[in-house]
Amino acid sequence: xxxxxxxFLLTTTSLFSQNSAETCxxxxxxxxxxxxxxxxxxxxxDSLSVFVFDNLINELDPSRNIFFKSEYxxxxxxxxxxxxxxxxxxDCSFITDITSKYKNGLIRxxxxxxxxxxxxxxxxxxxTIRFYKKSFPFYLKKEDMEKVWSKKIRYQILDExxxxxDDLDSIKANLPSIEAKSKKLILSNxxxxxxxxxxxxxxxxxxxxxxxxxxxxxxxxxxxxxxxSSFVASLSKEHLSLGMTVNxxxxxxxxxxxxxPNGPAYQTGxxxxxxxxVSISNQKETLKVSCASLESISTMILSEANKSIxxxxxxxxxxxxxxxxxxxxMKDEDNSVYSFIIGKDSKIGYIKIPSFYADLDGKSxxxxxxxxxxxxxxxxxxNIKGLVIDLINNGGGSMxxxxxxxxxxxxYGPISIVxxxxxxxxxxxDPYKGLxxxxxxxxxVNSNTAxxxxxxxxxxxxxxxxxxxxxxxxxxxxxxxxxSLDENKNTDFLxxxxxxxxxxxxxxxxxxxxxxxxxxxxxxxxxYQKESDFPTAxxxxxxxxxxxxxxxxxxxxxxLAKDSAIRLTDNYYFNDIKKINLKIDQxxxxxxxxxxxxxxxxxxxxxxxxxxxxxxxxxxxxxxxxDVYNSTVNQFLLGVYPNEKTTNQYQIDNLKTNPYLNExxxxxxxFNAMK
Numbered sequence: 001x002x003x004x005x006x007x008f009l010l011t012t013t014s015l016f017s018q019n020s021a022e023t024c025x026x027x028x029x030x031x032x033x034x035x036x037x038x039x040x041x042x043x044x045x046d047s048l049s050v051f052v053f054d055n056l057i058n059e060l061d062p063s064r065n066i067f068f069k070s071e072y073x074x075x076x077x078x079x080x081x082x083x084x085x086x087x088x089x090x091d092c093s094f095i096t097d098i099t100s101k102y103k104n105g106l107i108r109x110x111x112x113x114x115x116x117x118x119x120x121x122x123x124x125x126x127x128t129i130r131f132y133k134k135s136f137p138f139y140l141k142k143e144d145m146e147k148v149w150s151k152k153i154r155y156q157i158l159d160e161x162x163x164x165x166d167d168l169d170s171i172k173a174n175l176p177s178i179e180a181k182s183k184k185l186i187l188s189n190x191x192x193x194x195x196x197x198x199x200x201x202x203x204x205x206x207x208x209x210x211x212x213x214x215x216x217x218x219x220x221x222x223x224x225x226x227x228x229s230s231f232v233a234s235l236s237k238e239h240l241s242l243g244m245t246v247n248x249x250x251x252x253x254x255x256x257x258x259x260x261p262n263g264p265a266y267q268t269g270x271x272x273x274x275x276x277x278v279s280i281s282n283q284k285e286t287l288k289v290s291c292a293s294l295e296s297i298s299t300m301i302l303s304e305a306n307k308s309i310x311x312x313x314x315x316x317x318x319x320x321x322x323x324x325x326x327x328x329x330m331k332d333e334d335n336s337v338y339s340f341i342i343g344k345d346s347k348i349g350y351i352k353i354p355s356f357y358a359d360l361d362g363k364s365x366x367x368x369x370x371x372x373x374x375x376x377x378x379x380x381x382x383n384i385k386g387l388v389i390d391l392i393n394n395g396g397g398s399m400x401x402x403x404x405x406x407x408x409x410x411x412y413g414p415i416s417i418v419x420x421x422x423x424x425x426x427x428x429x430d431p432y433k434g435l436x437x438x439x440x441x442x443x444x445v446n447s448n449t450a451x452x453x454x455x456x457x458x459x460x461x462x463x464x465x466x467x468x469x470x471x472x473x474x475x476x477x478x479x480x481x482x483x484s485l486d487e488n489k490n491t492d493f494l495x496x497x498x499x500x501x502x503x504x505x506x507x508x509x510x511x512x513x514x515x516x517x518x519x520x521x522x523x524x525x526x527x528y529q530k531e532s533d534f535p536t537a538x539x540x541x542x543x544x545x546x547x548x549x550x551x552x553x554x555x556x557x558x559x560l561a562k563d564s565a566i567r568l569t570d571n572y573y574f575n576d577i578k579k580i581n582l583k584i585d586q587x588x589x590x591x592x593x594x595x596x597x598x599x600x601x602x603x604x605x606x607x608x609x610x611x612x613x614x615x616x617x618x619x620x621x622x623x624x625x626x627d628v629y630n631s632t633v634n635q636f637l638l639g640v641y642p643n644e645k646t647t648n649q650y651q652i653d654n655l656k657t658n659p660y661l662n663e664x665x666x667x668x669x670x671f672n673a674m675k
Contacts, residue, residue, distance in 0.1 A: 013040040023092040023205050027212055028224075029485040030494055031087075034216055039497050040420050040538055041216065041506060048215045049083035051536070055211040056098065056204065058135050065140055075101065083099065087212075089573055099204050110194045112149050117187045120178060121154055121179075126461045128594035129146050129155050151597070162606040171599065183542040192291030197241040200285060206436060213494070217443065218534040219480050220329040223493040225305075239305055240327040243267075246277065253277075254289050254297070256313075257594065263330055263645060270323045270536045278320055279312040285639060339375035340628050341382055341662070348386045349379035350628075350661065352651075356397030356405075356452040368397070369404035376408075376437050378633040386440045386668030388661060396451025399479055405433040406459040409441065409466075413548045415459045418479075422553055427546065439669040441466035442664040445516055450474035456505050458514050464552040468516035468558055469664055476533030477501045477510035478538060500538065506545035511537055517561040518667070520568070521577045523616060556674070560667050567666065573659045576619070583612050627657045 035041045042048070057075070061067050079086070079094050086094055129151065140148060160182040165171050171178060190264075209222035243263010246254050254277040259266045273309075279288045280300050287297055301305060308326045315321075339351045351372060359367040389425045406415050407430045416428040436569070443457055443466045454473045460466040479499040483491040511532050531537050568574055587609060595601055629637065630648070638645055655661055 004457050020092040020096065021090060023095060024087055024090040024097045026090065026205075026209060026485060027067045027491070028090070028213060030209065030222065033483055033485065033494050034213075034220070034494060037421060037483065037498055038216055038220065039419075039500050042358060044084045044088060044522070046081050046084060048212070049081055051215045052083055052208065052211045053080045053165050055214075056162060059207055059671055060098070060102050060204070061105070061138075062135065063152075064136060064138050064588065065152065066109060066138050067138060068105075068142055068145075069138045070141075071101050071105070077187065085127055086185040095208055098101055102204075103198065106194050106198050108145070108563075109149070110191060111197070112145065112146050113153075113187060113191050113194065115146065117191070119137055120470060121150075121157065121183060123154065123179075123597075123599075125154075125597070127154075127597040129597055130594045131157075131592045133379040133589070133591070134504045143253060145669055149565055150158075151187060153183075153190070155597060155602070156190075158184045158597065158602040159185055160605065162603040166607075166610075168600070168603050171603070173190060175599075189291050192288060193293075195526065196288065196291055201468050216530070217418075217478070217497050217534055217538050218537055219495070220497050221495045222276075222497055223482065225491045225493070225627035227303075239329065240307060241330040242301065242309060242325055242327055243330055244271065248294075258355055260330070262596060264325050264328045267325075268323050268325060270321070271311075272315065275313045275315050277311055278314050281310040281312075282306040284562045316491055324326065337371040337375055339631060339634065340377065340655060341384065342388075342628055342655075342665055344627060346386075346669060346672065347384045348388060348665050349382075349631075350388045350390065350655065351375050351377070351379075352390045353453070354393055355394055356399075356401040356456075357402050367404070368401040368410065372405055372520050373408060373436055376517065378438065378631045382438065383629050385655070386442070386665075387437060388442050388444065388468070388664045388668070390661070391453045391457060392446045393443050393449060394450070394453040395427055396455075396476070399452050399455065402452035402456045403428060404431060406430070406456050407562075408436040408631055410458060410463055411551065413463075414504050414546045416455065416504065417543065417546065418499050418667075419502065419543070423470075425543075440668050442667050443468050444660050444664060445470040445473050445514065446522050447474060447525055447530065448472050454514050455534075458509055462504050462516070462550070463512065464550040464554055464557050467518065467566075467667055468469070468514065469518040469667070470520055470660065471522050471525050472513040472519070473507060473509065474517050474528075474536075475511050476511035477508050485490075497538075500537070502543050502548045507542045508643055510568055511540040513673050516570075517557055518564045518663070520663070521574050521581060523577060523581065524584060526581060527576055527588050556671075559674070560670055562665050563670055564663060571659075578617060580612070580619070581616075587612065624659070624662065625656050626665065628652045 031044055053076070057067070057072065057418075075098060079098075082092065086092065094663075128177065157179065161171060161178050164182070166176050183602055193594070206222065206224065213222050235461060241263060242265050243260040244256055245258045245264040247257045249255050255276045256271060256277065258271055259271055267269045275593070277289055279286055280297060281287070282300055282303075289297060308324065311323050312320050313323060334505060336355050336357075337351060338351060342348045342350055350595040353368060353372060356368045357366075361368075393670070403415065410430050412430050412433055414427050414429050418426045418428060419618050420426075441460065441462055445453070445468055447459055448630065449457065450473065451471070454476060457466075457468055457473065461468050477499065477500060478497045480497050482493050482495050484490050485494055500508070513530065595605055627634075638648060
């Protein structure tokens with residue numbers, strides 16, 4: 001018997017050491033690539049060790065209710081300043097130790113939750129709860145564990161109760177039945193979530209790789225073969241899809257919103273709008289929606305590796321039923337360029353570019369730049385007097401497409417300076433001689449305008465080729481490439497930052513974003529995460545400018561911007577956004593006072609948040625309605641492809657009362673009047 005136990009112990013240790021060697025092998029390959037190729041490599045030292053350890057622990061226990069303080073102190077003493085030395089010496093057994101402690105923490109947490117579930121909850125205790133925006137110290141002691149979790153669950157139940165009705169008196173009158181239902185829901189979801197974590201293979205290696213990568217900058221990342229395929233597919237407007245869209249209802253249930261008649265979900269003949277998705281399976285693992293994270297659900301659905309999915313659905317509170325769906329390559333309408341015309345007397349073209357997607361296989365002309373060129377040609381046939389290019393919420397994509405697009409609107413000359421990790425400069429020149437369109441242009445941007453779309457916008461701004469309108473962009477002026485960590489295996493990859501872009505003026509929008517000529521407020525602008533919010537973001541600097549010839553004189557753009565600012569001084573829409581943003585900032589960014597653990601206090605807090613949410617959702621966009629319609633060519637194409645009429649009308653309805661577009665039209669009309 002002793003021999004068997006000893007054999008098991010030896011094989012287990014051997015397995016851990018193999019995993020440790022493999023983990024360290026990948027980390028050291030990442031480091032080798034970073035040191036040779038990254039734009040700003042940093043040494044693997046104590047600073048990296050602290051960054052990786054803190055982020056890994058925060059990922060596992062963000063609410064500080066899984067690890068005991070004694071466990072955290074032990075891990076911190078062993079690893080917080082030593083991960084760099086351990087990794088470089090090929091000893092990554094620390095990840096096994098941390099994961100083991102985490103698993104033990106989950107097991108005892110589940111036991112405590114089951115104990116709380118079986119006992120009545122005391123709501124008469126005088127207690128308070130405080131919310132922290134940032135991570136806070138580990139404090140959990142063994143003897144306090146049940147007390148801490150009881151407090152957390154009690155608040156969640158009170159929050160669920162407060163959400164059940166807008167009438168506090170009605171809640172209090174029906175409190176016993178509402179409480180029983182809320183308690184059952186909260187605890188069953190918490191226990192299910194913990195069980196899912198325990199049943200799913202706890203693999204922290206990928207988190208470790210990514211925190212190691214993001215120490216160098218926020219955009220350097222590890223990719224498995226699967227995640228690489230999904231990332232590359234995201235740069236295309238055609239990808240594997242189920243052919244349906246879903247949304248979250250007020251109960252956090254995932255509901256089928258639309259089923260594309262051309263997609264595989266529709267072809268099953270079994271899925272209808274309004275069906276509730278109960279669980280999702282990729283044949284290897286199953287995620288129960290009520291207790292899995294939205295991130296894990298999204299990953300399973302969107303992953304290019306999961307070519308077939310089994311959905312468990314429920315319709316009208318009936319019995320559950322399963323549907324097997326094989327994904328098909330479909331055109332992503334939401335990720336495709338589209339255009340309209342605004343106004344009858346002075347026709348102005350509008351082009352929406354949701355992302356800089358690319359023709360990745362090179363076999364067809366399906367890139368963003370070519371699609372924009374086609375839309376411009378359609379609009380020109382209707383004799384437009386100006387053009388609005390909408391890059392709001394455009395997160396970027398292919399830099400090659402952005403370069404091609406800039407070349408279409410700039411006559412000739414340099415458009416950007418690129419610096420590599422050897423500090424060698426190369427100049428990107430306009431790839432095309434001449435312009436596809438010569439009229440006035442306004443570009444709409446916002447906080448989510450990022451990367452390739454910032455690159456394009458900054459070129460248009462520097463050449464005085466367009467007036468930029470909106471809010472300051474995200475602030476990413478770096479370029480990444482994907483490299484294999486081992487060309488013999490081709491299973492592990494590194495998306496690595498290799499270049500930094502500078503504007504022809506010598507300045508850079510890295511870290512600070514592109515500031516528009518006309519600054520307009522947007523909802524949540526103080527909440528959106530910008531490049532400067534990442535602790536390892538590359539800082540802003542500047543270099544010597546290039547010689548170039550602007551398209552227009554700067555004083556003309558400045559005059560248009562000044563007139564626009566005067567016109568918008570008393571604009572109720574934008575002034576009201578500023579007022580609502582102050583309320584959002586008060587709720588999200590301002591440190592909270594302690595909240596009493598009573599139904600009255602929680603209901604009051606909930607009412608403030610719900611009131612703000614209603615104010616945002618019911619915000620009146622009713623300005624002078626714009627006359628938005630299809631170009632002559634697109635009107636003809638709609639007759640050929642009638643399935644696109646619903647999407648087309650939805651897009652038109654959204655634009656009619658768009659205040660940003662309204663002001664862009666005013667600016668173009670001002671330009672034409674001045675000319």
